[in-house]
Amino acid sequence: MLQISDLTARVAGKEILTGVNLTVNAGEVHAIMGPNGSGKSTLAQVLAGREDYEVTRGSVTFEGRDLLAMRAEERARAGLFLGFQYPVEIPGVNNVYLLKAALNAKRKAAGEPEVDAYEFLALIRQKMKFMQMSESFLTRGVNEGFSGGEKKRNEVLQMLILEPKLAILDETDSGLDIDALKVVSTGVNSLRDPARAVVLVTHYQRLLDYVIPDQVHVLSGGRIVKSGDKSLAQELERRGYDWVMGAQVA
Amino acid sequence: MSAALRSFETQWRTRAPDALQPIREAAMERFLKLGLPSLRDETWRYTDLRALAGQSYREAGCETPGVASLSASLSLVNAEQHAVTLTMVNGCPVLPADLPDINGIEINSIREIYKEDPNRVRRFFESASDADQRRWVLLNTALFIDGLYLKITGTVPTPIVIRHLSTGDGAQAAHPRIIIDASPGASATLIEHHLSEGDITPLNNSNTHIALGRDAQLEHYRLYATGAGATHLDALDIHQSQDSRCRQFTIALGGGLVRSSLEARLSQPGASLESYSLLVGHEDRHVDCVNIVTHAAPNTCSRQTARAIAGDVSRVIFNSKVIVNAGAKNADSKQSCRGLLLSPSAEIDTRPQLEIYADEVKCAHGATTGRLDPDMLFYMLSRGLDRETAQSLLVYAFLADVLTGMSVNSARSAIENALISQLPDSQTLRKFR
Numbered sequence A: 001m002l003q004i005s006d007l008t009a010r011v012a013g014k015e016i017l018t019g020v021n022l023t024v025n026a027g028e029v030h031a032i033m034g035p036n037g038s039g040k041s042t043l044a045q046v047l048a049g050r051e052d053y054e055v056t057r058g059s060v061t062f063e064g065r066d067l068l069a070m071r072a073e074e075r076a077r078a079g080l081f082l083g084f085q086y087p088v089e090i091p092g093v094n095n096v097y098l099l100k101a102a103l104n105a106k107r108k109a110a111g112e113p114e115v116d117a118y119e120f121l122a123l124i125r126q127k128m129k130f131m132q133m134s135e136s137f138l139t140r141g142v143n144e145g146f147s148g149g150e151k152k153r154n155e156v157l158q159m160l161i162l163e164p165k166l167a168i169l170d171e172t173d174s175g176l177d178i179d180a181l182k183v184v185s186t187g188v189n190s191l192r193d194p195a196r197a198v199v200l201v202t203h204y205q206r207l208l209d210y211v212i213p214d215q216v217h218v219l220s221g222g223r224i225v226k227s228g229d230k231s232l233a234q235e236l237e238r239r240g241y242d243w244v245m246g247a248q249v250a
Numbered sequence B: 001m002s003a004a005l006r007s008f009e010t011q012w013r014t015r016a017p018d019a020l021q022p023i024r025e026a027a028m029e030r031f032l033k034l035g036l037p038s039l040r041d042e043t044w045r046y047t048d049l050r051a052l053a054g055q056s057y058r059e060a061g062c063e064t065p066g067v068a069s070l071s072a073s074l075s076l077v078n079a080e081q082h083a084v085t086l087t088m089v090n091g092c093p094v095l096p097a098d099l100p101d102i103n104g105i106e107i108n109s110i111r112e113i114y115k116e117d118p119n120r121v122r123r124f125f126e127s128a129s130d131a132d133q134r135r136w137v138l139l140n141t142a143l144f145i146d147g148l149y150l151k152i153t154g155t156v157p158t159p160i161v162i163r164h165l166s167t168g169d170g171a172q173a174a175h176p177r178i179i180i181d182a183s184p185g186a187s188a189t190l191i192e193h194h195l196s197e198g199d200i201t202p203l204n205n206s207n208t209h210i211a212l213g214r215d216a217q218l219e220h221y222r223l224y225a226t227g228a229g230a231t232h233l234d235a236l237d238i239h240q241s242q243d244s245r246c247r248q249f250t251i252a253l254g255g256g257l258v259r260s261s262l263e264a265r266l267s268q269p270g271a272s273l274e275s276y277s278l279l280v281g282h283e284d285r286h287v288d289c290v291n292i293v294t295h296a297a298p299n300t301c302s303r304q305t306a307r308a309i310a311g312d313v314s315r316v317i318f319n320s321k322v323i324v325n326a327g328a329k330n331a332d333s334k335q336s337c338r339g340l341l342l343s344p345s346a347e348i349d350t351r352p353q354l355e356i357y358a359d360e361v362k363c364a365h366g367a368t369t370g371r372l373d374p375d376m377l378f379y380m381l382s383r384g385l386d387r388e389t390a391q392s393l394l395v396y397a398f399l400a401d402v403l404t405g406m407s408v409n410s411a412r413s414a415i416e417n418a419l420i421s422q423l424p425d426s427q428t429l430r431k432f433r
Helices: A040-050 A074-079 A095-109 A117-130 A135-140 A147-161 A178-190 A230-239 A243-249 B001-015 B021-032 B067-069 B111-117 B120-126 B132-143 B373-382 B389-403 B409-420 B426-430
Strands: A002-011 A015-022 A029-035 A053-062 A080-083 A090-094 A166-170 A197-203 A215-220 A223-228 B084-089 B091-092 B105-109 B148-152 B160-166 B171-172 B177-182 B187-196 B204-212 B217-225 B231-241 B245-252 B256-267 B271-281 B286-295 B301-310 B314-323 B332-341 B349-357 B362-371
Touching: A015 A029, A015 A040, A015 A053, A015 A223, A029 A223, A029 A230, A029 B217, A040 A053, A040 A074, A040 A080, A040 A197, A053 A178, A074 A080, A074 A095, A074 B373, A080 A147, A080 A178, A080 B091, A090 A095, A095 A117, A095 A135, A095 A178, A095 B389, A117 A135, A117 A147, A117 A178, A135 A230, A147 A166, A147 A178, A147 B245, A178 B245, A178 B426, A197 B177, A215 A230, A215 A243, A215 B105, A223 A230, A223 B389, A230 B217, B001 B021, B021 B120, B021 B132, B021 B314, B105 B111, B111 B120, B111 B148, B120 B177, B120 B204, B132 B204, B132 B231, B148 B187, B177 B187, B177 B217, B187 B204, B204 B217, B204 B245, B217 B231, B217 B256, B217 B409, B231 B245, B231 B271, B245 B256, B245 B286, B256 B271, B256 B301, B271 B286, B271 B389, B271 B409, B286 B301, B301 B314, B301 B349, B301 B389, B301 B409, B332 B389, B349 B362, B389 B409
Parallel strands: A029 A197, A029 A215, A080 A166, A166 A197, B084 B160, B148 B177, B160 B187, B171 B204, B177 B204, B187 B217, B204 B231, B217 B245, B231 B256, B245 B271, B256 B286, B271 B301, B286 B314, B301 B332, B314 B349, B332 B362
Antiparallel strands: A002 A015, A002 A053, A215 A223, B084 B091, B105 B148
């Protein structure tokens, strides 16, 4: 589904990604772990199409298409979803409006009819209930005045409504208490499907107790230095990132 | 002497005198002495009138060919929701022979009322100062053909609408004049809607004077929605007595060159003013807005909220000044101006100012101008929205502070519609409302 080859990228003139190689197949859940500043969020943003991040080398294909040649909105409509580490507040733009516009943009691109207002409200209420979100969400601006946990729930809610083929979740677990973590994990697990894939970018192993990954990768210095199965996450938790980075030198 | 000044003088000399002659004469004399404002004048430094000064103007006619064709679609509020709609064509009131009797409003021609009882309206022609922003008001006083004098005597539950229609060519000048005189305890909503037939219109030099008696309440709208070639100079004066409350909305959505001023005087304790300005620069439009609010008594309150957006090669200026006179203790004022630039060639200038001559006052001001937030934009794009739609939604959200303050729902929705039609991807945006 996703193939990243030798990807290097710069942010504000500084090389952050230095040659990332990664293959994610349909049906798989991958976890990308790594210390602060290793390039995890940059990778997520580059994949989603952030324009001020400059790709200097390498290629990315998504379902056989050249992802880097697509604009951010085209990537979204093709089924790529980024759950933001820090979802932005957009006062004055209603949550429901944004979501409805997002869903309709995707349906339009797929040649499907737009969803009608009644149908959409029923859908959103059902998903909100699943994510244990309060009704007040419906009338508020995008992420406006949300707590950190509410913002993360909102990201997962958006994902559930848009049903992406590939979801990249950037530290969706950070800042969540244990109950919220369970809700978010249930949300992510509900999307697991042989036709979809999930990439979890995370700092901690904690989330991986609830969403079991097929593969775990360690990103360090802008490239993947180690890959393994779920036991790698547990080992990292025990031995710390220094262990991998030490191994990298050796 | 500029060509414009000469032509105004010629118009003045050929005018048949009326009951207002002494007032008009004094105003014209001062106007000719002062001349047209120039970039050297403090409140005109952003608006160059040299092109205007080089033209000759003749009186815009009162013929009303356009009135018949004024369709209902030009209405801001529909018939059931308003008290009355009054029409002015090129500054001439077009009053039906049988004006309906409306509870709480008396409608008169300014000339008629002045002839009958000059004392009722004389005070509205006494210009408070020679300040540069008042020059065009002097010219209006000298040359206005007639105007509307509205006396609000009670509670009028539905809006009063005044439609100012401009029709003719660019070599004509019109001087619409409105007086709104609210008795103590009266309350009303008044909407002034400036529109034009076609893009090229006469020079429009309008003046509205509002006086609020004790405890009176008024919500006033002025909406500029004239064609792209229109030049509009509009002055609004507000005088407020004890415990009166005024909410004022200035919405610039049309015209080529718009100069809009508001001068408010909170003369007695407890008077409060909320002013909202929604200024939209589009194509090569030039919008210059000047607000001067004087706190002349203790315990007076003013709030000014301005939202300016400028796209294409437009320029939007918002200057506001709060003056707190000596003795006006516990005056409370806030000025908030935010600007949003939508193109690299557009320009927004804002300048909040304070002049405080009293102790124990609370005066706050803030002004920011920037571009659309790239993080907000990327967030929306990453959800699959078109760039145009995302930008329009953000612009719309930026203006929401002013829109949500409007209490006349039908006017608000009409203004929103007119606003949206000037944003990119208006078709998609309409679905969001």
